[in-house]
Structures are given as structure tokens and as C-alpha cells.
Amino acid sequence: MDKIARRALLGMGAGAAAYLAHHALNQGSESSMAQERLAQAGRVINVYSARHYDTDKALYNGFTQQTGIRVNLIEAEADALIERIRSEGSRSPADVLITVDAGRLWRAQQAGILQPVQSRTLTSVVPANLREPQGHWFGLSRRVRVLIYDKSKVNPSQLSTYEDLANARWRGQVLTRTSTNVYSQSLTGSLLAIHGAPKTEQWARGLVQNFARSPQGNDTDQIRACAAGVGSVAIANHYYLARLIASNKPEDQEVANKVALFFPNQRDRGAHVNICGAGVVAGAPNRQAAIQFLEYLVSPKVQEMFAMANYEYPVRSGVPLHPIIQRFGNFRGQNVNAAVFGRNNAEALRIMDRAGWR
Numbered sequence: 001m002d003k004i005a006r007r008a009l010l011g012m013g014a015g016a017a018a019y020l021a022h023h024a025l026n027q028g029s030e031s032s033m034a035q036e037r038l039a040q041a042g043r044v045i046n047v048y049s050a051r052h053y054d055t056d057k058a059l060y061n062g063f064t065q066q067t068g069i070r071v072n073l074i075e076a077e078a079d080a081l082i083e084r085i086r087s088e089g090s091r092s093p094a095d096v097l098i099t100v101d102a103g104r105l106w107r108a109q110q111a112g113i114l115q116p117v118q119s120r121t122l123t124s125v126v127p128a129n130l131r132e133p134q135g136h137w138f139g140l141s142r143r144v145r146v147l148i149y150d151k152s153k154v155n156p157s158q159l160s161t162y163e164d165l166a167n168a169r170w171r172g173q174v175l176t177r178t179s180t181n182v183y184s185q186s187l188t189g190s191l192l193a194i195h196g197a198p199k200t201e202q203w204a205r206g207l208v209q210n211f212a213r214s215p216q217g218n219d220t221d222q223i224r225a226c227a228a229g230v231g232s233v234a235i236a237n238h239y240y241l242a243r244l245i246a247s248n249k250p251e252d253q254e255v256a257n258k259v260a261l262f263f264p265n266q267r268d269r270g271a272h273v274n275i276c277g278a279g280v281v282a283g284a285p286n287r288q289a290a291i292q293f294l295e296y297l298v299s300p301k302v303q304e305m306f307a308m309a310n311y312e313y314p315v316r317s318g319v320p321l322h323p324i325i326q327r328f329g330n331f332r333g334q335n336v337n338a339a340v341f342g343r344n345n346a347e348a349l350r351i352m353d354r355a356g357w358r
């Protein structure tokens, strides 16, 4: 995508996005595409998505332009979608499930609603740690669980790791969301893979001791509370800060200006990275088209727009980043397979519960 197109994309509304998707993605050979369209005419895939961005719809239109396959989008919350596909059973019209957090994708896999997929494109583009080894699901974009700190109270040299937040020196300072949230569960699940249960429980107990308040709200609320002086360090996904930075509301600007972002564990294994990802549904009526759709979502231009929609990092390497997250600087992400967060989910929950993490 050229510079002007990218600039347009950054400030885009749905109309601009649709325009861009049409023009940026429709540059293949016209005649071969026309043939493809004829062959695929009348085909539809049903995409069940927990993402709600206008720009995604523009991308799906781009897929239709390229292949002639229409995308019927069903949007709902992740757990509701998983439950719906499960209850529809073998009669489910769903072809693709898109949702966030590997913990949830794993849950969907456990529920038996995803099928393994073999695609050379997907395995070559999506790093091995960001997809399920048998191909039940694939990461489409990356999100990093970071530390957001109050610049007036914390010097970044005092910050180091997730583990360090359990140190008594952070008493009354740490803000995070509840243990019922999948982000908390996946972070704890990743620590479990690295340190084992006893050490992880010790960490969770220390962290709970250091809570600034009883956990409440979403990641944005943690950042707001940090800026308001309720605590001095918040655990949050990076894009929540990016959204505040991008906001034109003065109150959001005020919050964004009070805090800064820190990538933890850069001197050891790297920061906790999770995904927004997708899998092909077990009884997909249109399996081939569903695979084609996933392959389309990891193509370079689509990756750029898909990730930018939520200030995320693309899974494909060499794809331009949104300028706001570019300013966060480089980071090292941990090389733990995202499937581990799901596998460890139940034990992570028990540990958080025992530690008193509400």
C-alpha cells in the first residue's frame, strides 16, 4: 500500500476503508479473477466473528472482489459464538470462527467445533508459536500484555518483569482485571508453563498482595485508574493505550499523556504475546473457501489493515505497523506456543482462585 493510501487508512471511516479495500486488494490479473469469480459464483462463507471493526468488513469485501465468494458475517461475543456453533452441531452453517485470545480458541477446539487444516501458506506465514500445531487455529494478529506506568511515580528503570510485580516493593500499586477475564488467565497460564505451579501460585499471591484495589473493569479502566493515581502500574494489552493515544477526546489525551508503556521480560524470555485468530469450523459447509479466506487474511496488504484496525501487530513479518505502535518501539515476544495458555487455563484459574485473585 502506498503512503497516501496508508495515510487515508489511518484516519478512515467505513466508506474510506471500503474504497481502499476495493482498490488496494483488487490489483490481481483481471481476467484470471473474472474466471475465478465465474467458477465460484454463488458461493458464500459464513464467518462468525467476535471482532467488530468496520475495516474488517471492507477487507471481507476485498475477498469477495478477489474470489467471487461472498462473506456472510455473523458478529457476537466470543463465548456466545462458540456456544452457538456448538448448539447448532452438525447443522451449523458456520465456516470460520474469528476470536481473540488463544485461551478462547483452545476452548473452541476442546468443544470440538474446529477442524485441523493443512495450508502451506498459513504455516509459512504464521509463526509456529502463534498457531495450533495441528492447524485447528491460526493467529492473525498479535497483542502484547504490557505494563503501563504512571510517569510521575515510576521510573522505567524500576520495571523489569511480570514476576517482579509480586515483589513487596509494589505494595498497593498494581492494577489488573479480574481472574474471570481470559487475558488474566492466559498470562497466568504462560507463567505456569515457564515456572510450574508452586512458583506461579507464589507469584499470584504476591501480586494479589500488591493490588491497588480489588480487580474491576477492562484494560482501559486499569490505565485510567493508573493515570488517576489509584495505582502506579497497570497490566494491560498494548492496544488499549494506543486507542487512548488515538482518541480525540481531551480526557483520553490527558490519560495517555500521564502514562507510558513498558515491555516486560525483555532481558529474558520476552513479553507475553497473545493473538486474535481464526479456525475452520468442524462441519464447515464450504471448507475450501474457508481455508482460502484464512489465507487471504494473512496476505501482506490484508495483514496491514487487519492489524491496524485494532492497533495490533501483524503475524506476517515485514508488514508496516500503525505509527502509534511503531512509537512504542521494538520488543521481544516470548516463544511459548499460544496453545499452552489454553491447556493451562483450568489450572491457572485454580491458582488465581487460591491466591485470592477475584
Ligand SMILES: [Fe+2]
Binding pocket: 237
Ligand atoms: Fe481486548
